[in-house]
Amino acid sequence: MLTLNTFIPVYHGLTMSLYCGTACRRKPLWCYRLLSTYITKTRYLFELKEDDDACKKAQQTGAFYLFHNLAPLLQKSEHQYLLPQYSLVELEKLLGKLGQDTQRVEDSVLIGGSEQHEAWFALDLGLNDSSSMSASLQKPEVEAELKGSFTEFRKALFRLNVKDASLLSTAQALLRWHDAHRFCSRSGQPTKKNVAGSKRVCPSSKIIYYPQMAPVVITLVSDGTRCLLVRQSSFPKGMYSALAGFCDIGLS
Ligand SMILES: [Zn+2]
Structure with a gap:
């Protein structure tokens, strides 16, 4: 799941370029505006990645999505599931209510932003980064407070629209990467x-670690009218998948 998600921003960029390549011939002004908005947003997000102070400032007006041990928080309304977002003020109020230090916000990661430059962050309340001294929060306690449920990731993907599911994928991949790279592989610090x-930096050996991308292949076997699908017993009812897999060096 990690590899697929990390490809999404690259893929979106490519799609946008190809799309504009054909659309520009008919509607140049509209198209240039679309492209310019995309580039402006990308530049803004790049600035937040490079500038800690700018990113802290963006948290003040940003929106936070919550996870617990990599399971996203969903709320059920009458006929659909929603992906709730919280402002920094709401999040700090929640942390205070649950007896947590507001320093916990430092564990959040930037996952994207709107075209109006509202930055989006993800925070996992069940995982602990080394920067936080707070203990992990118990899931039922948070769920009761927020009137939602931390839902298994795959199930969550099928309950949301494509836009939210894509955002969740990016968030979960990045949170997972941080959880797995809390220590330097050279010095152990x-x-x-x-x-x-x-990125993550080892203060001892000065090594910088960046979230990785890995190629992944998915195939759909079809005879033209039918296709071959598979499912695991752990899948939710009605969920099937095409055949997919990783190919790592040393793996055969
Ligand atoms: Zn190190």
Whole structure:
């Protein structure tokens, strides 16, 4: 799941370029505006990744999505599931109510932003980064407070629209990467993330670690009218998948 998600920003960029390549011939002004908005947003997000102070400032007006041990928080309304977002003020109020230090916000990672430059962050309340001294929060306690449920990731993907599911994928991949890279592989010392969470640095050996991308292949076997799908017993009812897999060096 990690590899697929980390490809999404690259893929979106490519799609946008190809799309504009054909659309520009008919509607140049509209198209240039679309492209310009995309580039402006990308530049803004890049700035937040590089500038800790700018990113902290963006948290003040940003929106936070919550996870617990990599399971996203969903709320059920009458006929659908929603992906709730919280402002910094709401999040700090919640942490205070649950007996947590507001320093916990430092564990959040930047996952994207709107075209109006509202930055989006993800925070896992069940995992503990080395920067936080607070204990992990118990899931039922948070769920009761927020009137939602931390839902298994795959199930959550099928309950949300494509836009939210894509955002969740990016968030979960990045949170997972941080959880797995808390220590330097050379010195064994704790690494420290930057504010945006776009990298981790080992203060001892000065090594910078960046979230990795790995190629993944998915195939759909079809005879033209039918296709071959598979499912695991752990899948939710009605969920099937095409055949997919990783190919790592040393793996055969
Ligand atoms: Zn090190």
